[in-house]
Amino acid sequence: MVNESEIVISVIGGKLDGFVTSAPNVPEYVEGEEVLVFLQREGSGYRTYGLDQGKFSKKIVNGATVLQRKVDMGDFLILDSSVGSDEIKLDYQLDELRNTIITNIQESKEK
Numbered sequence: 109m110v111n112e113s114e115i116v117i118s119v120i121g122g123k124l125d126g127f128v129t130s131a132p133n134v135p136e137y138v139e140g141e142e143v144l145v146f147l148q149r150e151g152s153g154y155r156t157y158g159l160d161q162g163k164f165s166k167k168i169v170n171g172a173t174v175l176q177r178k179v180d181m182g183d184f185l186i187l188d189s190s191v192g193s194d195e196i197k198l199d200y201q202l203d204e205l206r207n208t209i210i211t212n213i214q215e216s217k218e219k
Contacts (some may be wrong), residue, residue, distance in 0.1 A: 117155035118144070135163040135178070142166035144175055145206070164200070173202045 116139065121130040135156045137143070146162035147154040156162045164175035176199050200208070 115147075117147065118150055133159040133161075137163075164205070166178050169172050169199075175200045175202060175205050209215050 119137075121128070123129075127201050135145075143166065144164040146157040148157040159176050164177045167174045167176050
């Protein structure tokens, strides 16, 4: 967990002198947005680990806190065509995601 009041997250692309550069699956951040993000240290800042898959945006849906990630299904399925789109979970309730992460960490330690 990063305990800093402000951090720098580097992303691929940007704008300079009227030119725009972008890449697929790069997460976009909006000022004031509440997120859960998996970070990897890069130089003096950070980058989002796993591109779009490493960023979850906090949303309130029917009174429940939901963490939502954006994945371009076409690009994802090109990377792994064996995974059906009905198997890819994009929305998580906060407790559900926390429990999934803890379980995955415990299972990886047992291997």
